[in-house]
Amino acid sequence: MRTPYIAGNWKMNMTPSAGKAFAEELRAAAEKAGADVKMMVAPPFVTIPAVAEALKGSNIIVAAQNMADHTSGAYTGEVAPAMLKDLGVNTVILGHSERRSYYGETDAYINGKVLLAIKEGMDVVLCVGETLEEREGGKLEEVLSTQLSGGLKDVKPEEMAHITIAYEPVWAIGTGKTATPEDADGAHQFIRSFVAKMYDSTIAENLIIQYGGSVNASNVKALMAKENIDGALVGGASLSVEKFLPIITFNK
Numbered sequence: 307m308r309t310p311y312i313a314g315n316w317k318m319n320m321t322p323s324a325g326k327a328f329a330e331e332l333r334a335a336a337e338k339a340g341a342d343v344k345m346m347v348a349p350p351f352v353t354i355p356a357v358a359e360a361l362k363g364s365n366i367i368v369a370a371q372n373m374a375d376h377t378s379g380a381y382t383g384e385v386a387p388a389m390l391k392d393l394g395v396n397t398v399i400l401g402h403s404e405r406r407s408y409y410g411e412t413d414a415y416i417n418g419k420v421l422l423a424i425k426e427g428m429d430v431v432l433c434v435g436e437t438l439e440e441r442e443g444g445k446l447e448e449v450l451s452t453q454l455s456g457g458l459k460d461v462k463p464e465e466m467a468h469i470t471i472a473y474e475p476v477w478a479i480g481t482g483k484t485a486t487p488e489d490a491d492g493a494h495q496f497i498r499s500f501v502a503k504m505y506d507s508t509i510a511e512n513l514i515i516q517y518g519g520s521v522n523a524s525n526v527k528a529l530m531a532k533e534n535i536d537g538a539l540v541g542g543a544s545l546s547v548e549k550f551l552p553i554i555t556f557n558k
């Protein structure tokens with residue numbers, strides 16, 4: 307039985323004060339509604355302390371959107387795992403398509419961060435997904451295989467409990483275009499079977515695979531009804547309590 311895992315990736319939105327107010331409102335709304343899913347929000351680095359304070363003692367996890375591939379030292383502009391852990395952050399999103407496409411992050415570089423996060427005892431949400439060109443060119447499975455084998459290289463079977471995969475077709479991110487539940491489920495099924503080949507069927511069965519790409523109140527139920535879709539990584543709709551609440555309560 308896989309517990310639904312709904313995450314809000316705030317991307318480069320929310321100042322510390324706006325994030326604090328939002329987190330307080332979200333916490334109250336989620337508690338009132340009796341939200342019964344695993345919940346996470348990923349604020350920008352500088353907003354994390356205010357949000358962590360506002361969500362202290364709640365069941366909403368605070369995560370980071372990225373992390374350095376080193377533990378400390380002369381890496382201007384980077385944030386180390388220990389700095390995140392000092393704020394109570396034990397989860398990190400890695401390999402988001404925006405990091406891959408705008409900042410040139412490769413599978414090997416992402417893999418270095420995945421291994422470091424695990425070594426530091428953190429949980430990882432590893433993002434994978436294809437561009438429209440790749441999908442239309444029949445390369446969906448090739449792209450997912452490369453990103454999974456590259457991103458998870460040297461991750462040991464017993465460490466896979468710390469990994470969540472987020473399948474995010476690049477063409478569906480922030481565009482209002484959602485993959486149909488069937489398309490998304492097909493990709494998730496492929497990911498699960500690939501992980502079964504890399505590891506074993508138990509690890510694959512227990513793996514949480516989130517879908518991300520224009521998830522909203524209207525499409526979340528149909529997506530979550532699919533056998534291989536275990537959660538959502540929500541961007542735009544996670545920035546308003548009114549829009550995010552129906553997503554975290556999709557099963558109520």
Ligand SMILES: O=C[C@H](O)COP(=O)(O)O
Nearest residue numbers: 315479480519520541542
């Ligand atoms: O990390 C979240 C995804 O990129 C999805 O963003 P979106 O819900 O705005 O399409």
